[in-house]
Amino acid sequence: MFATVACSSSEEPGAGAKKVEVFTWWADGGEKAGLDGLVGAFKTDCADYEFVNGAVAGGAGSNAKQVLASRLQQNDPPDTFQAHAGAELSDYINDDQLEDLSAQYTEWGLSNAFPKGLIENLTVDGKIYSVPANIHRANVLWSNKTVLAKAGITKDATTLDGFFADLDKLKAAGVATPLALGKDWTQQMLFEALLISKLGPEKFNGLWNGGTDWKGADITAAINDYKKLLTYTNKDRDTFDWTDAEKMLMDGKAAYQLMGDWEAADLDAKGFKDYGWSVFPGNGNVFQWLADSFVLPKGAKNADGTKCWLKTVGSATGQAAFNQKKGSIPARTDVGTDGFPAYQQAAMGDWKTATQVPSCPHGSACAQGWQGAVGSAQGKFSADGDVAALQTALAAAAAEFGPKK
Ligand code: BGC
DSSP: OOOOOGOGGGGTTTTTEEEEEEEOOOOSSSHHHHHHHHHHHHHHHHHEEEEEEEEOOOOTTTTTHHHHHHHHHHOOOOOOOOOOOOOHHHHHHTTTOBBBOOHHHTTTOOTTSSSSSOOOOOOOEEEEEEEEEBBOOOOOEEEEHHHHHHHTTSSOOHHHHHHHHHHHHHTTTTTTEEOOOOOOHHHHHHHHHHHHHHHHHHHHHHHHSHHHHHHHHHHHHHHHHHHHHHBOOOGGGGOOOHHHHHHHHHHTTSEEEOOTTTTHHHHHHTTOOOOOEOOOOOHHHTTEEOOOOEOOBTTTTTHHHHHHHHHHHHHHHHHHHHHHHOOOSSSSOOOOTOOHHHHHHHHHHHHHHHHEEOOTTTTTSSOHHHHHHHHHHHHHHHHHHHHHHHHHHHHHHHHHSSOOO
């Protein structure tokens, strides 16, 4: 009776080999719009294969990374997954979970397509392990123009003191929580932006490469300023994802939010037009960067399909289709500004001339263990405001997870 079993087309032997499961945390809004752009390019370039959406919602991969870790542990990898360039990617490389893509870089002509410094963030011992899709900027302050105008704020603050003065103006104008904030990783972002202002780019870099002492008096001063900054934020921050804080801004309940430039795409996707942006006050021309990249996991069911996905991700057309909707800018250096919204056009210009620093919660500066330790220290601080305890915890995290001296 073997031969008489009926199969629908999707159950035909070999049909599974066409599916490419792409694992991300881009489930909604501008993130989904970006992913859809990339999928459109994949459908054209890789018509033999079928995209399967493995997205797990939750900002910065707060849920997705855990789901991924357990799948990798059970030897059930998706065909490809999103991983941040830099230290976070090294986690997977060190655990021997990724295939070397050096041959594909040569075959697809990618070796000179990306900035040299970015390629270094994807390389270990001469092997390149992922294809970058974009460059995001983390240190951007988004604002609700109408709320600012009502409080008489007509210019972007360029110093921390100026920012505190504007936050006070907003309070005086009746805006109870001028600065919208979310939970753990979003608090890390706000604190890092403030650290960039307080320390400058070189000392900020030193926090991650071992050159700056986390126990220093300048860090104590920064934590005190951060504590003051929290007084302008919503008390329910620890229950908020970045999109909940963004909603406060859209609803006019807050004037500002510090967030990566996926917010540009998300505000656009939600049809909210009344927004402004500036670099975080005091950051000058520092561009705090992070990059999403895609990998070929060892044991992927459909390595050929994944290679087609990766080729699309690295192509000029794929990067344009994706980044125009994602708020980020192409990692490739040869994609023109045509078709990009005003925000990304400005970011493309800034990227060329700015001083670059990495981000811990978005993996360019720290691996996942360090991210987690900082996140829980800041979560605790959000509740107890204990300056000395936060500084001790941050120094301990650097000693445990940072470069060994
Ligand atoms: C990712 C972005 C994403 C953001 C918010 C970051 O870690 O790199 O692609 O939009 O998290 O979810």
